[in-house]
Amino acid sequence: MDAKKVIVYDTTLRDGTQCEGVSMSAAAKLRMAEKMDSFGIDIIEGGWPGSNPRDMAFFEQIKNVKLSHAKISAFGSPRRAGVAVEGDAQISLLLQAGTEYVTIFGKTWLLHVTEVIKTTPEENLKMIEDSVRYLCENGRKVIFDAEHFFDGYKDNPDYALKTLHAAKRGGAEFVVLCDTNGGTMTFEAGEIVARVVKEMGETPVGVHCHNDCELGVALTLESVRNGASMVQGTLNGVGERNGNANLCSIIPNLILKMGRDLNCAPHLRSLRDLSLFFDEMANLRSNTRLPYVGSSSFAHKGGVHADAANKVKRSYEHIEPSLVGNKTRVLVSDMSGRALVMMKARDMGVDVDSKDPAIKDFLDELKNLEFRGYEYEAADASFSLLLSKFLKRNREHFKVRGYRVIVERDEFARTTKSEATVKLDVEGTIEHTVAEAHGPVAALDLAMRKALVKRFPQLKNIELADFKVRIIDSEAGANAVTRVHIETKDDKSMWGTVGASDNIIVASWEALKDSIEYKLSKED
Known part of the structure; x- marks a missing residue:
């Protein structure tokens, strides 16, 4: 194998689903396999045949899916102690899966050999x-995952190496060194991998690292630097306990920082899309702080940083964000200066004259609002409306005359219902509407849209995608200021709005009102 070539082995569909809060149907796993194939992942570990009906269904259905590049691997254990391999049920299930590759794990640490599986x-x-x-x-084609290899090697290097030679004699295509407990340090891994690579000769070596010491990615890169030619990991680093080594960090590091040859390199610009697609399939909220693919990866908040990045992007960005499908973002806060506001406005497609005196007034108001509990980092729509107001470019689609919410609890029936009344002036016409829902925010949302939908039918196509509440000054107890952040979406985009008040209904109303106003302003 070319010394610079690295094989990417994805275990998201098996090891990744051991993550707390992660569960994927067979259909979702099939869609993920197709997505990973189109990205250029080399080997996809589909699951453990026989462990559950979902994995059995996946292996049966994946046979009918035409993949352009990726190979599917089934995962399982070796034969049981004292049982002939021909009669072992697990081995039989691995063959029945019908995959080109099979990955089996074996014990390399004598502690597990004698105390866990109780054999010699x-x-x-x-x-x-x-x-x-x-x-x-x-x-x-067999891949041997040497379970607990680093711990086993540190305990008894001769025996740990004997397990690799046993797999090699059997015909393993790869031997993979697993840091199963996630406790190995990078300096240890480099030395051990280098020794194993030399020991294995023509049999290539891979690594499978966990993140219990926050070193999963670092261990993987150090292992490649010392001769490993297969990397195992999961998308977004999901996995048991603290997770597995994150392929969404490993892949760009290998390609962009270490000059390695990966089959997925031509598709690197789709990396963020792959990351987000997995979150969608696993029903997870995306981690904005993930390196490379997170929405915060290339976000600038401090005025000095943002101004420098605007002049010379690489002054505060270690790569061009588009290389991994990401983009530069400008965050506006009470630390913002005129230059940062100008950058943010341009990023949102708003043409602003930096010498306009309204900008100073806008900045003063922005800082005042943030002091009162508002935060615009994830509320671009509210920021846009506020800026347009100061630039006198906003069209007021409706005026609020008033609103009221009543919450009624019936303890005998054990039911709760909310009733909202809204009075709006819609282009000179008073609309007075009432709506009911389980919760007060939903009732307000329904009542406001009911008042507006006759004049603005496009509001039928929007929906509340997320609703978050944050207590700003918890020491104030029940009188604390509450910040409400709302995500709203239509069939084309999603936008965020914010409200803040010592009354949660008022804060929610402000965010709801902005979400509607922004939708209407986009279509003017």
Whole structure:
């Protein structure tokens, strides 16, 4: 294999689903496999045949999916101690999965050999070699995951290496060193991998790292630097406990920082899209702070930083964001200066004269509002409306005359309902509407749209996508200022708005009102 070539092995659909709060249907796993294939992932670990009906369904259905590049691997254990490989049920299920690759894990740490699976060191070696050989003889390409290898090596290096040689004798295509407990340091990993690469000769070596010490990515890169040619990991670093090594960081680091040859390199600009797609399939809220793919990765808040990045992007950005499908973002806060506001306005497509005296008034008001609890970093729509107001470019589509919310609890029926009344002036016509819902915010939302939809039918196509509440000064107790952040979407885009008040209904109303006003202003 070319010394610069690195194979990417994705275990999101198996190891990733062991993450707390992550569960994927067979259909979602199939869609993920297709997405990873189009990105250029080399090997996709689909699951453990026989462990659950979902994985069995995946392996059955993936046979009918035409993948352009990726190979599917089934994951499982070697034969049991004292059982002939031909009669082992798990080995049989691995073959029935019908995949080109099979990945089996084996014990390399004597602690696990004698105390966990309760067998002898010699029998453990036979279990590994027999299983690998039998799978190879039945037409499978076998990857051997050396479980707990780094801990096993530190305990007894000779025995840990014997397990790798057993897999090699059996015909393993790759041996993969697993930092299963996630406790290895980078300086340890480099030395151990270099020794193993030399020991294995023509058999290539991979690594599978966990993130318990926040070193999963660093360990993987250091291992590649010392000769590893396969990297295993998961999208967005999901996995058991603290997660697995994050492929969304490993891949760009290998390509852009270390000059390695990856088959997915031509599709690197789709990396953020792949990350977001996984979150959608797993029903997870995206982590904005993920390196490379997070929405905060290239976000600038401090005025000095933002101004420098505007003049010379690489002064505060380690790569061009578009290389991984991301983009520069400007965050506006009470730390903002005139230059940052100008950048933010341009980013939003608003043409602003930096010498306009209204900008100073706008900045003063922005800082005052943030002091009172508002925050515009994730509320671009509210920021846009506020800026337009000071530039006198806003069209007021409606005026609020008043609103009221009543919450009624029936303890006998154990039901709660909310009734909202809204009075709006819509281009000279008073609209007085009432709506009911379980919660007060939903009732307000329904009543406001009911008042506006006759004049603005496009409001039928928007919906509340997210609603977050944050207590600003918790020491004030029930009188604390509450910040409400709302995400609203239509069939084309999503936008954020904010409200703040010591009354949660008022804060919610402000955010709701901005969300409607922004939708109407976009279409003027």
